[in-house]
Amino acid sequence: MKKMLNNAGVILSAVVALGFFTGGVCAQPATTGHANDFSSVEYFKPPHQMLMASRLSGVEAQPQGQLLLIKQLKLETFDTNGVPGLIVKAPNCVYDVVHGVANSPGHVRLETADGGSHVEGDGFLWRQTDHFLTISNNVQTVIEPGPKKKTGL
Amino acid sequence: MLVGDWLHAQTNAVAMSTSHAPTIITSERADFDLAERHAVYRSNVRVDDPQMKLTCEEMTADLPQSGGQINHLVALTNVVMDSVDEKGQTKHATSDKAIYDYNVVNGVTNETVTLTGNAKVKDGPNWMTGEPITFNLVNHAIHTMHAENESMIIYQETTSALVNTNAPATKTNLPPGTADLPLPKTNFPPGTIQNIDKNTTQSGTTTQ
Numbered sequence: 392m393k394k395m396l397n398n399a400g401v402i403l404s405a406v407v408a409l410g411f412f413t414g415g416v417c418a419q420p421a422t423t424g425h426a427n428d429f430s431s432v433e434y435f436k437p438p439h440q441m442l443m444a445s446r447l448s449g450v451e452a453q454p455q456g457q458l459l460l461i462k463q464l465k466l467e468t469f470d471t472n473g474v475p476g477l478i479v480k481a482p483n484c485v486y487d488v489v490h491g492v493a494n495s496p497g498h499v500r501l502e503t504a505d506g507g508s509h510v511e512g513d514g515f516l517w518r519q520t521d522h523f524l525t526i527s528n529n530v531q532t533v534i535e536p537g538p539k540k541k542t543g544l
Numbered sequence: 545m546l547v548g549d550w551l552h553a554q555t556n557a558v559a560m561s562t563s564h565a566p567t568i569i570t571s572e573r574a575d576f577d578l579a580e581r582h583a584v585y586r587s588n589v590r591v592d593d594p595q596m597k598l599t600c601e602e603m604t605a606d607l608p609q610s611g612g613q614i615n616h617l618v619a620l621t622n623v624v625m626d627s628v629d630e631k632g633q634t635k636h637a638t639s640d641k642a643i644y645d646y647n648v649v650n651g652v653t654n655e656t657v658t659l660t661g662n663a664k665v666k667d668g669p670n671w672m673t674g675e676p677i678t679f680n681l682v683n684h685a686i687h688t689m690h691a692e693n694e695s696m697i698i699y700q701e702t703t704s705a706l707v708n709t710n711a712p713a714t715k716t717n718l719p720p721g722t723a724d725l726p727l728p729k730t731n732f733p734p735g736t737i738q739n740i741d742k743n744t745t746q747s748g749t750t751t752q
Contacts, residue, residue, distance in 0.1 A: 468578050476578070477578055501576065510574070510576070512574065521577070521579060522577065522578040522579035523575070523576070523577055523578070523579075524575070524576040524578060525573070525574070525575050525576075526573065526574050526575075526576075527573055528572065528573065529570075529572070530569075530570065530571045530572065530573060530574040530585065531568060531569070531570050532568065532569035532570075532574075532585075533566050533567075533568050534566055534567045534568075534569075535566045536565070536566065536567070536594075
């Protein structure tokens, strides 16, 4: 199923300790400071414009110009039924607020929402606009065997 | 067969996997298009599955929804595949390209691996070449079809043939390559002798 991504821009929202975020497209950090419970949400195109396509969040975020240094990054994708799809986690990363790009030379883990499979590696680049993740080193995918389905044969 | 929950043959007809070991894919780099659910593994790709090992330089996969199964994989460049069936028989395959397909149509499971580009399969003592070579993973059959004459070429390992027999070579006066010629078509009923000298009996003596 092809997801229709919202190209209108990245809508940012956050519970901000120092109030450097505003709602709307490509919010710019106003001051240097510190934020907790950061999140950035992208919605589907109409007719599913009310549903989240992805959510990028972090336990802690520190702005540096248009960049955010995020700790405990968590990126979630959803389908048009609201069902969680994939989850990306990283201990820390740099997030470009304007371009919606996150990257880190550190470890990254991608897992299915049901926990059945996961991918790990070192160094990544995430483009939120087209949901594209590159893991640049030591990629390992682990897929646990699932229950056998009956086919009637 | 290939990759656990995503790739296992999910059929009762042939239990491809009795192991609960996970499938592990490693590579130096990978790209994931999470919107299209498409993955590309690059450089030194290796698949370790309870039933088979596969190495190649690049592999693409259509990722399923959660809890689903991968239904299409393409392995490219220097593809090497080793598998063991439930009887313990090993198969070793090499090719430039391998395509894995899985689907269930009207309750019937179809699961194949198709090898193209210098495809070779070593099945026990035999080597097989063809274009393409297709593994049916449900019934373990191997098919091949040459683009020109629709045939496969099977070689038997010379070493194993020599080691496993003490019998002398069979004497024949037939020219090389004629042993497997098809029998000529005939309208004679079974057992009818044709093209034989009427003056010659079956014992080879000539009647007067």
